[in-house]
Amino acid sequence: xxxxxxxxxxxxxxxxxxxxxxxxxxxxxxxxxxxxxxxxxxxxxxxxxxxxxxxxxxxxxxxxxxxxxxxxxxxxxxxxxxxxxxxxxxxxxxxxxxxxxxxxxxxxxxxxxxxxxxxxxxxxxxxxxxxxxxxxxxxxxxxxxxxxxxxxxxxxxxxxxxxxxxxxxxxxxxxxxxxxxxxxxxxxxxxxxxxxxxxxxxxxxxxxxxxxxxxxxxxxxxxxxxxxxxxxxxxxxxxxxxxxxxxxxxxxxxxxxxxxxxxxxxxxxxxxxxxxxxxxxxxxxxxxxxxxxxxxxxxxxxxxxxxxxxxxxxxxxxxxxxxxxxxxxxxxxxxxxxxxxxxxxxxxxxxxxxxxxxxxxxxxxxxxxxxxxxxxxxxxxxxxxxxxxxxxxxxxxxxxxxxxxxxxxxxxxxxxxxxxxxxxxxxxxxxxxxxxxxxxxxxxxxxxxxxxxxxxxxxxxxxx
Numbered sequence: 001x002x003x004x005x006x007x008x009x010x011x012x013x014x015x016x017x018x019x020x021x022x023x024x025x026x027x028x029x030x031x032x033x034x035x036x037x038x039x040x041x042x043x044x045x046x047x048x049x050x051x052x053x054x055x056x057x058x059x060x061x062x063x064x065x066x067x068x069x070x071x072x073x074x075x076x077x078x079x080x081x082x083x084x085x086x087x088x089x090x091x092x093x094x095x096x097x098x099x100x101x102x103x104x105x106x107x108x109x110x111x112x113x114x115x116x117x118x119x120x121x122x123x124x125x126x127x128x129x130x131x132x133x134x135x136x137x138x139x140x141x142x143x144x145x146x147x148x149x150x151x152x153x154x155x156x157x158x159x160x161x162x163x164x165x166x167x168x169x170x171x172x173x174x175x176x177x178x179x180x181x182x183x184x185x186x187x188x189x190x191x192x193x194x195x196x197x198x199x200x201x202x203x204x205x206x207x208x209x210x211x212x213x214x215x216x217x218x219x220x221x222x223x224x225x226x227x228x229x230x231x232x233x234x235x236x237x238x239x240x241x242x243x244x245x246x247x248x249x250x251x252x253x254x255x256x257x258x259x260x261x262x263x264x265x266x267x268x269x270x271x272x273x274x275x276x277x278x279x280x281x282x283x284x285x286x287x288x289x290x291x292x293x294x295x296x297x298x299x300x301x302x303x304x305x306x307x308x309x310x311x312x313x314x315x316x317x318x319x320x321x322x323x324x325x326x327x328x329x330x331x332x333x334x335x336x337x338x339x340x341x342x343x344x345x346x347x348x349x350x351x352x353x354x355x356x357x358x359x360x361x362x363x364x365x366x367x368x369x370x371x372x373x374x375x376x377x378x379x380x381x382x383x384x385x386x387x388x389x390x391x392x393x394x395x396x397x398x399x400x401x402x403x404x405x406x407x408x409x410x411x412x413x414x415x416x417x418x419x420x421x422x423x424x425x426x427x428x429x430x431x432x433x434x435x436x437x438x439x440x441x442x443x444x445x446x447x448x449x450x451x452x453x454x455x456x457x458x459x460x461x462x463x464x
Contacts, residue, residue, distance in 0.1 A: 136345035159442025215260035
């Protein structure tokens with residue numbers, strides 16, 4: 001009799017295939033009963049089988065396909081949800097699970113490719129979140145917060161396995177930028193359909209569920225677009241450079257149409273830092289662009305809104321920033337000192353919002369500030385664990401900077417942008433954007449490790 005020739009990797013794939021088949025077999029009868037006559041939900045079943053097939057064929061291909069299309073998927077994936085509001089799930093949840101499984105298989109196959117420091121800070125954060133979930137007053141919502149965070153860690157891990165060379169890094173940059181094509185086309189169509197009514201109250205959200213998410217995604221794509229335009233490692237013909245510059249300009253226009261002020265500030269910071277680090281003339285360019293932007297009526301209105309409605313006398317009279325500040329003050333003043341260390345549990349902020357916030361109006365408001373949210377939910381321990389992830393990424397990007405100044409500088413700017421917008425929005429809830437951000441951070445970390453092992457001293461060098 002012949003002996004089995006299956007190696008360990010084939011055994012892993014076979015085991016994963018059995019696992020996927022068993023899970024699909026268990027949930028399919030339940031899912032088909034819940035789908036009803038919704039076309040989107042019915043279409044989700046064959047799509048799920050297709051994704052499972054691609055996963056078994058080539059997990060790297062599945063990861064790339066998901067990254068290429070995830071920016072276009074929020075509206076579609078939301079329509080596939082089944083179940084009640086608090087416990088609903090859909091195709092998006094299945095895709096999240098596949099991404100986590102891909103990361104797990106990558107690690108099992110080659111555990112040494114994942115730096116211990118990168119894994120440790122994330123695992124500490126997830127342990128703190130799970131501990132906060134145990135004491136959460138709203139476990140269902142807490143699970144919907146913790147599971148996406150696991151997927152953020154998963155895409156971060158995947159970066160170390162798909163980026164093994166500088167060429168891999170450049171390829172992944174192209175993938176992230178290419179993911180914006182469908183949202184941009186959709187955004188152009190959406191803008192055209194709303195042009196007749198004026199843009200004073202129009203906020204472009206494209207394929208995303210909110211204009212803010214689209215805006216933050218655009219800031220990341222614009223950052224990487226600047227890297228492509230300025231890095232000597234990208235070979236672009238004059239026509240390609242002209243077309244891509246126009247495309248980045250279109251992204252700027254869409255960013256303005258989102259009317260997301262924090263994203264405008266983040267983009268301004270990008271070009272100020274880029275000008276200070278690489279090309280001082282960009283400081284003049286950004287000044288001119290800011291002056292031109294102020295001539296746009298919708299931009300003027302969004303900025304003038306901050307000058308009115310700063311008196312707490314009712315939600316209708318508060319501008320969005322004053323409302324946020326009042327929300328934060330109410331939460332922090334209500335907190336008992338005994339909960340400063342570990343918080344009240346994951347998603348407790350929204351649960352208790354009706355208690356501490358006079359303007360809650362029976363709405364479970366999120367904090368609109370990642371740092372306040374974490375401090376309230378998982379305390380000082382959770383906030384420090386979260387910031388430790390950024391700290392470790394920042395340290396590595398600083399080490400990358402001397403080896404590839406442009407890649408390191410752009411990614412540092414992206415990290416700073418994320419922290420800026422985290423001070424005024426619910427960034428932890430924006431799954432699609434977080435995937436692109438965290439895989440970019442993992443790509444930078446992996447690029448540094450592989451360049452460090454290379455005899456080549458500097459790759460990429462200065463900007464053009």
